[in-house]
Amino acid sequence: MTDSILNSVLLLAGLGTLAALILYLVSKRFYVFDDPMIGRVEELLPAANCAGCGSPGCRAFAEKLVKSEDISDLFCPVGGNEVMKLVAEALGKEVVEKDPTVAVVRCQGSCEVRPKTTVYQGPRTCAISALIYSGETDCQYGCLGDGDCVAACKFDAMYMDEATGLPVVITDKCTSCGMCVEACPRDIIEMRPKKKRDLKIYVGCLNEEKGGIAKRACSVACIGCSKCLDVCPKEAIVIENNLAYIDPAYCTLCRKCVPVCPTHSIIETNFPPRKEKNPVADTLAGDQGVKSGSDA
Amino acid sequence: MSDAPIIVSASPHVHSDRTSRKLMYDVVIALVPAFLVSVYVFGIPALITTVTAVAACLIFEYLIQKYLMKVPVTIADGSALITGILLAFNLPAGIPLWMIAVGGLVAIGIAKLSFGGLGYNVFNPAMAGRVFLLVSFPVQMTLWPTALENNTSLVDAITGATPLGMIKEGVQYGQSMSEISASLPSALEMFLGVTGGSLGEMSALALLLGGAYLIIRRVISWHIPVTVLATIAVMTAIFWWLDPEHYANPLIHILSGGAILGAFYMATDLVTSPVTKKGMVVFAVGIGALTVVIRLFGAYPEGISFAILIMNAFVPLINTYFKPRRFGSRIKAKML
Amino acid sequence: MLRTFPKGGIHPPENKLTSGRPIRRLPLPKEVYVPVSQHIGIPAEIVVDRKDKVQRGQVIAKSGGFVSSNIHAPVSGTVTKLDKIIDTRGYKKQCIVIRTDPRDPSNLEEANYPLIDEITTEPSEILERISQSGIVGLGGATFPSHVKLHLREGQHLDCLIINGVECEPYLTADHRLMLEKGPEILVGIRILMHALGVPRAIIGIENNKRDAIAIFGELTRGNPDIRVAALQVKYPQGGEKQLVRALLNREVPKNGLPLDVGVVVHNVGTIFAIYQAVQHNRPLTERVVTVTGKRLANPSNFWVRIGTPVADLIAAAGGLPEGTRKIVSGGPMMGKALKSTDVPVTKGTSGILIIPEDEASRGEPAACIRCGECVSVCPMGLEPHLLMNLTEKSMFKRAAAEDILTCIECGSCSYVCPSHRPLLDYIRFGKSITKQLEPKNPAP
Structure with a gap:
């Protein structure tokens, strides 16, 4: 009896010691020096691990920040300027301030204005359906409506609007990490500067077809008529391939282009309602308020 | 054409008419002969046991999917029905009904749905239910009503041992094989199915009939059942040849107990068996070997249910290591 | 025992409705839409302009490189536009529109060229x-x-x-x-x-x-x-x-x-x-196309000029039957479902298949029951169920290691899957991503 107790105690003790020895040797042999600075920087970062900075996670980004001499081209979109300032202080390096941006969906092709001409059967992800064909509508540039962007968003800042079949960005939650931009096979989502009070004016269309064809596919398509170009005082609008684009760097948010657009394809958000003198634009502004949901 | 827009989808645009549901109902059809034999042998209790098990499985699947998991209910796909029938086939007739319900709950709730439902379960649900009952209620689970003698009433159940149970007991008491075999049913009796045992273990003939149907309908391939039975036969033959006074002959091992039921219906469960033919053979050899080891050296007289569950756990590993040969990986260009 | 390949393969219903129908010549189309990319490789470069008169067989787009091909005028007539036309996937692609000149003799001569047996060319x-x-x-x-x-x-x-x-x-x-x-x-x-x-x-x-x-x-x-x-x-x-x-x-x-x-x-x-x-020194300007379907009034085989709209072919085969829900360019296993019948016939169009309502829809996909049927029918020795799962979970490196790129997209796996899982849809997507991961030199 005592023998067996003693035996087991000895055996276990021996095994334990052996294991401890192995662990000790292995940890010595494979010791990796870890810059404590990386840990400190990592703590400053938002720990969202969204990969919006281009690194696979916050830890990897912290490593990059610590190791690179010049960090002026590194930016954490989630933490924004504040976090980057703290990081710069901690590291004693320089950062460049960036304008905060927010994701916008550049397609207004709801089921009503952009009729479906075919039915798609297959896995409901944009990546696959874009590979198979140009989509259920006649517009080969617009939103496919399968919500890859929503699935990619790690901050619950997007949802699919059941009524329109289009994704909606909840501006307050958007960290501009850019995952949705990457997920969209049609490049519909763009990061645009979040100017004061989140005022934005942008073209909600990417259709490069000629006017008539674009309009037949979708009644709110940009037809490249260049009316907006004519009224823009700052030359912020370029028209290429029958499609207008408003460059946020030049746009002063004067709103002149919005009412002249014959297809209502220019979107303005968060502006106060217009004065009575232009009823068309007024209803449009109202529409937009509803469409961008969160902006209210 | 304007009212119903044309459909666009990726190729292929045709599909074979085999569906999961058809496969499931083919299995049910294959189980009918064995079920009829069990009702003939054990009478009404067999019917009650089967109906209870099936009902328990369907009800638990419905309740759990609807109220606990809040996913679409899939009781119509036939898989819970099969689990119920197979569970019943692995129980002795006349077992208390509440125990059957517990078995159903374990099979469906724990072995199947907690892993994610059909297709995700690692272990064969019916086997898990049976083994749970066997280790929890060993007495009731081995109270075998004797065949053909009490098929009218539940009350006067006369119980007897299964052939494998007799052998195990006899060997433990130091009896020699020739002494034991005097009390065993004949091979023909075992083949036709008038011995003691679980509901579905009865008639090898009925089970083989159903198994042949499954193979002809290409629901299962022959690899698993044939290999399991062959392994059992070969291994028991070796032991029998070494010491015929101590070990039963292979024929007894094949025909008695759940060997055929397990080999054709449990081990071949699509979800919990390997996907490649090579893997299937490896899997089946494992089942056969473990069954023999448990039968000859373990505490239980029968071991195929344990063997199947153990090998189920190896399936992901088998799938990883026994892959089909890739086309074109044989040789570097055979030049001339 | 007849020869065949040993591993995998399926035998879907053959439905060769038109094997007894001699090839007819399709009436000359009024206009042809000739895409400049009808082959694998670099698109051809357009060498004609609007209002140019072209003769049948004249080069209208020149090969853009080694892995490319010339494109010839399938009809004699006038180039009306350099426009865009949808391809089989519904994306608009560059094409040359030619209005047929019905009086031009080279359009009419479809004489039987006598068989020239002797080979004199180097x-x-x-x-x-x-x-x-x-x-x-x-x-x-x-x-x-x-x-x-x-x-x-x-x-x-x-x-x-x-x-x-x-x-x-x-x-x-x-x-x-x-x-x-x-x-x-x-x-x-x-x-x-x-x-x-x-x-x-x-x-x-x-x-x-x-x-x-x-x-x-x-x-x-x-x-x-x-x-x-x-x-x-x-x-x-x-x-x-x-x-x-x-x-x-x-x-x-x-x-x-x-x-x-x-x-x-x-x-x-x-x-x-x-x-x-x-x-005969005649370049490729026409091909045989089977126009078929169970409900089609007159399924046929046609000699068709490249660039003829699919709608013309369907009209010649008796028109689109009531209850058509799917139009496929190619065969049912590997063909592409068309978005519209405006798509022109190209060099690769082997058939047009009209699928009625009751056969057009895909089954509702259910969970994989790991029956292994896809593995046993795969002629390339792959494991489609595994490849689909890996793609679904974005594990593309693993998928590459499991030889996803050797898939020939025959569709046998999707055909047999009893759970109607879109195996090939995912595998095709997985291939497209995997290809980008490790760019290899395509062997010519």
């Missing part, structure tokens, strides 16, 4: 003519033919295989061509053998085309270097690798080409085009 000249004539693989892959015939240093050919398998259900274009143009095809084979210096050729035909086997058996009698082989009916036997395996018991190495085992495979349609190019 091998190098033959290859040049094939390259100039815009000939691409007409079996559907549309790989420029001259690229396949261009042997590099150290490569050695000992057998030419003629693909008359046509394993896709419904399609009968190759079958009819073999029945009607047998002697021409045989000359085409001899031209290629002469050009490549190959000692022997085998014509592989599936056993559901006994009449074609008989015709070629008759034609090759007393000709020991050209042989006809009857094959067991099994899809996808028309795949190059499967065909080489079935006929010669040689396995094309992974990521390799038939050339690596001393073989080159050409479709019978391509062979006929080569015959016309070399013996």
Whole structure:
């Protein structure tokens, strides 16, 4: 009896010691020096691990920040300027301030204005359906409506609007990490500067077809008529391939282009309602308020 | 054409008419002969046991999917029905009904749905239910009503041992094989199915009939059942040849107990068996070997249910290591 | 026992409704829409302009590189526009629109060109003519033919295989061509053998085309270097690798080409085009298209000018039947579902299949029950269920390690899956991502 107790105690003790020895040797042999600075920087970062900075996670980004001499081209979109300032202080390096941006969906092709001409059967992800064909509508540039962007968003800042079949960005939650931009096979989502009070004016269309064809596919398509170009005082609008684009760097948010657009394809958000003198634009502004949901 | 827009989808645009549901109902059809034999042998209790098990499985699947998991209910796909029938086939007739319900709950709730439902379960649900009952209620689970003698009433159940149970007991008491075999049913009796045992273990003939149907309908391939039975036969033959006074002959091992039921219906469960033919053979050899080891050296007289569950756990590993040969990986260009 | 490839394969209902229907000539289209990218590789460069008068057979778009192909005017007429037209996937692609001149004699002459038996052209000249004539693989892959015939240093050919398998259900274009143009095809084979210096050729035909086997058996009698082989009916036997395996018991190495085992495979349609190019100096401007479907009033085989809108073909076959829900360009296993009938016929269009309501919809996908059926039918020895799961979970590196790129997209896995899982949809997507991950030099 005592023998067996003693035996087991000895055996276990021996095994334990052996294991401890192995662990000790292995940890010595494979010791990796870890810059404590990386840990400190990592703590400053938002720990969202969204990969919006281009690194696979916050830890990897912290490593990059610590190791690179010049960090002026590194930016954490989630933490924004504040976090980057703290990081710069901690590291004693320089950062460049960036304008905060927010994701916008550049397609207004709801089921009503952009009729479906075919039915798609297959896995409901944009990546696959874009590979198979140009989509259920006649517009080969617009939103496919399968919500890859929503699935990619790690901050619950997007949802699919059941009524329109289009994704909606909840501006307050958007960290501009850019995952949705990457997920969209049609490049519909763009990061645009979040100017004061989140005022934005942008073209909600990417259709490069000629006017008539674009309009037949979708009644709110940009037809490249260049009316907006004519009224823009700052030359912020370029028209290429029958499609207008408003460059946020030049746009002063004067709103002149919005009412002249014959297809209502220019979107303005968060502006106060217009004065009575232009009823068309007024209803449009109202529409937009509803469409961008969160902006209210 | 304007009212119903044309459909666009990726190729292929045709599909074979085999569906999961058809496969499931083919299995049910294959189980009918064995079920009829069990009702003939054990009478009404067999019917009650089967109906209870099936009902328990369907009800638990419905309740759990609807109220606990809040996913679409899939009781119509036939898989819970099969689990119920197979569970019943692995129980002795006349077992208390509440125990059957517990078995159903374990099979469906724990072995199947907690892993994610059909297709995700690692272990064969019916086997898990049976083994749970066997280790929890060993007495009731081995109270075998004797065949053909009490098929009218539940009350006067006369119980007897299964052939494998007799052998195990006899060997433990130091009896020699020739002494034991005097009390065993004949091979023909075992083949036709008038011995003691679980509901579905009865008639090898009925089970083989159903198994042949499954193979002809290409629901299962022959690899698993044939290999399991062959392994059992070969291994028991070796032991029998070494010491015929101590070990039963292979024929007894094949025909008695759940060997055929397990080999054709449990081990071949699509979800919990390997996907490649090579893997299937490896899997089946494992089942056969473990069954023999448990039968000859373990505490239980029968071991195929344990063997199947153990090998189920190896399936992901088998799938990883026994892959089909890739086309074109044989040789570097055979030049001339 | 007939020859076939050993691993995998399926046998879907053949539905060859049109195998008894002689090839008719489709009425001349009013306008043709000729896409500049009808082949695998670099699109051709347009060399005509609006209002140009073009003659049938004139080059209207020049080959844009080695892996590219010339495109010829399929009709005589006037270029009206350089426009865009949707391709089989519904994306708009550059095309040349030509209005047919119905009075132009070159449009009308569809005389039977007499068979020219004697081969007088030099091998190098033959290859040049094939390259100039815009000939691409007409079996559907549309790989420029001259690229396949261009042997590099150290490569050695000992057998030419003629693909008359046509394993896709419904399609009968190759079958009819073999029945009607047998002697021409045989000359085409001899031209290629002469050009490549190959000692022997085998014509592989599936056993559901006994009449074609008989015709070629008759034609090759007393000709020991050209042989006809009857094959067991099994899809996808028309795949190059499967065909080489079935006929010669040689396995094309992974990521390799038939050339690596001393073989080159050409479709019978391509062979006929080569015959016309070399013996009659006629470039590729038309092809045989099967227009078929169970409800179609008059399923037929047509000689069709490249660029003819699919709508014209359907009209000639009796019009779109009531309750049509799917229009497929190609066969039911590998064809593409069309978004509209505006799509023009291209060099790769082997058939138009009209699918009625009751067969058009896909089954609702359910959970994988791991039956392993997809594994056992995969002719490439892959595990489709695993590849789909890996793709679904974005594990592309693992998918590459599981040889996802060797998938030939035959669709056998999706065809048999009892749970109606969209296996090939995911695998195709996985392939497209995996290809980007590890850019390899495509072997010409």
